[in-house]
Amino acid sequence: MxxxxxxxxxxxxxxxxxxxxxxxxxxxxxxxxxGIAPAAFDEIVAAVxxxxxxxELVARFRAQADxxxxxxSRLDTxxxxxxxxxxxxxxxxxxxxxxxxxxxxxxxxAPTDDLRASERAMQLTxxxxxxxxxxxxxxxxxxxxxxPASHNTRAPLVIVFGGLDNFxxxxxxHVAAMRARGFATLVLENPDTGENTLSFRPEAWRMLNAAxxxxxxxxxxxxxxxxxxxxxxxxxxxxxxxxxxxxxxxVVNVAGPVESTFSNSHCLRVPSSVGMAYAVFAGLAPTxxxxxxxxxxxxxxxSKAMPIGPAAKRKPVLMINGLxxxxxxxxxxxxxxxxxxxxxxxxxxxxxxxxxxxxxxxxRMAADWLWSRVAESRELSTPN
Numbered sequence: 001m002x003x004x005x006x007x008x009x010x011x012x013x014x015x016x017x018x019x020x021x022x023x024x025x026x027x028x029x030x031x032x033x034x035g036i037a038p039a040a041f042d043e044i045v046a047a048v049x050x051x052x053x054x055x056e057l058v059a060r061f062r063a064q065a066d067x068x069x070x071x072x073s074r075l076d077t078x079x080x081x082x083x084x085x086x087x088x089x090x091x092x093x094x095x096x097x098x099x100x101x102x103x104x105x106x107x108x109x110a111p112t113d114d115l116r117a118s119e120r121a122m123q124l125t126x127x128x129x130x131x132x133x134x135x136x137x138x139x140x141x142x143x144x145x146x147x148p149a150s151h152n153t154r155a156p157l158v159i160v161f162g163g164l165d166n167f168x169x170x171x172x173x174h175v176a177a178m179r180a181r182g183f184a185t186l187v188l189e190n191p192d193t194g195e196n197t198l199s200f201r202p203e204a205w206r207m208l209n210a211a212x213x214x215x216x217x218x219x220x221x222x223x224x225x226x227x228x229x230x231x232x233x234x235x236x237x238x239x240x241x242x243x244x245x246x247x248x249x250x251v252v253n254v255a256g257p258v259e260s261t262f263s264n265s266h267c268l269r270v271p272s273s274v275g276m277a278y279a280v281f282a283g284l285a286p287t288x289x290x291x292x293x294x295x296x297x298x299x300x301x302x303s304k305a306m307p308i309g310p311a312a313k314r315k316p317v318l319m320i321n322g323l324x325x326x327x328x329x330x331x332x333x334x335x336x337x338x339x340x341x342x343x344x345x346x347x348x349x350x351x352x353x354x355x356x357x358x359x360x361x362x363x364r365m366a367a368d369w370l371w372s373r374v375a376e377s378r379e380l381s382t383p384n
Contacts, residue, residue: 127146129146192281231255250318
């Protein structure tokens with residue numbers, strides 16, 4: 001990973017090809033957030049005999065997670081003051097335990113020790129979010145709410161969706177960028193992920209309305225100024241819901257599939273590991289025929305999942321991605337413009353899915369773009 005993370009975009013290194021796609025697309029910034037040098041990660045992967053199995057690699061990660069958790073437990077004594085040197089040392093070990101723990105989990109797995117370790121690290125650094133629970137159709141989901149870094153009252157809000165199988169804790173740097181710009185944030189997991197018991201279907205976009213209802217009456221946020229930001233598959237629900245909910249002013253979609261990705265011409269040729277993940281979230285067997293998977297997802301295309309009226313066509317959408325993308329179709333912006341939508345595109349020529357190599361750059365630009373279209377807007381929609 002050392003060379004890969006330095007290059008910005010390259011072939012994934014030997015030894016991690018068997019990992020689920022969600023892990024490979026996020027490894028560089030996960031390593032950075034956990035305070036782990038890529039070279040240290042490389043040593044662990046290199047220790048697996050060649051040819052190594054996926055199970056052997058996961059066993060190595062499990063051992064690392066357990067070792068760091070043991071150190072964290074020893075350091076995490078009672079009475080630690082959040083933000084103190086002792087607390088930060090314990091938090092660092094909990095973050096490392098969380099990193100290696102997440103590499104052992106399976107898609108759709110319920111919250112495990114990596115989520116708890118991440119939450120404890122947040123508590124020790126004094127940055128613990130408030131847990132917000134909401135329900136839709138009798139099923140619950142939990143979000144993380146945080147005020148802006150400046151603690152302004154009546155702050156505008158950004159709702160943040162993670163990627164397919166991303167836990168809330170894994171969206172920390174996205175949240176930090178929005179909070180630094182002046183937004184309050186609410187992070188949500190995709191359905192069938194973490195603490196979200198909804199099923200991943202197009203109609204799940206209504207969880208945005210349920211989340212808004214759970215925040216009504218709070219004096220620190222202005223629910224007449226709301227934007228939505230979606231990362232990877234989270235970009236799908238962010239776009240679908242953001243265009244239909246009249247109280248959402250603008251949408252940012254980072255590499256999320258919305259229209260042409262769900263066509264047979266693209267669906268039939270995505271990597272097999274991606275096809276397996278799609279099958280799991282469709283409720284199909286991982287070995288389901290690809291044409292059956294594509295048939296299921298055909299109805300997810302934006303033009304089939306929602307009516308595209310004048311209000312949707314006026315709403316601003318920012319699409320961000322890398323042109324060397326190997327998961328989402330690279331012509332999504334053109335597809336949305338063909339539907340009459342108002343889309344701005346930010347693409348990086350030498351970068352892949354989610355333009356990970358340029359993340360700092362596009363997180364800042366996304367926050368600025370949303371601020372100009374949400375926070376500075378004087379047109380009030382539905383009041384609190």
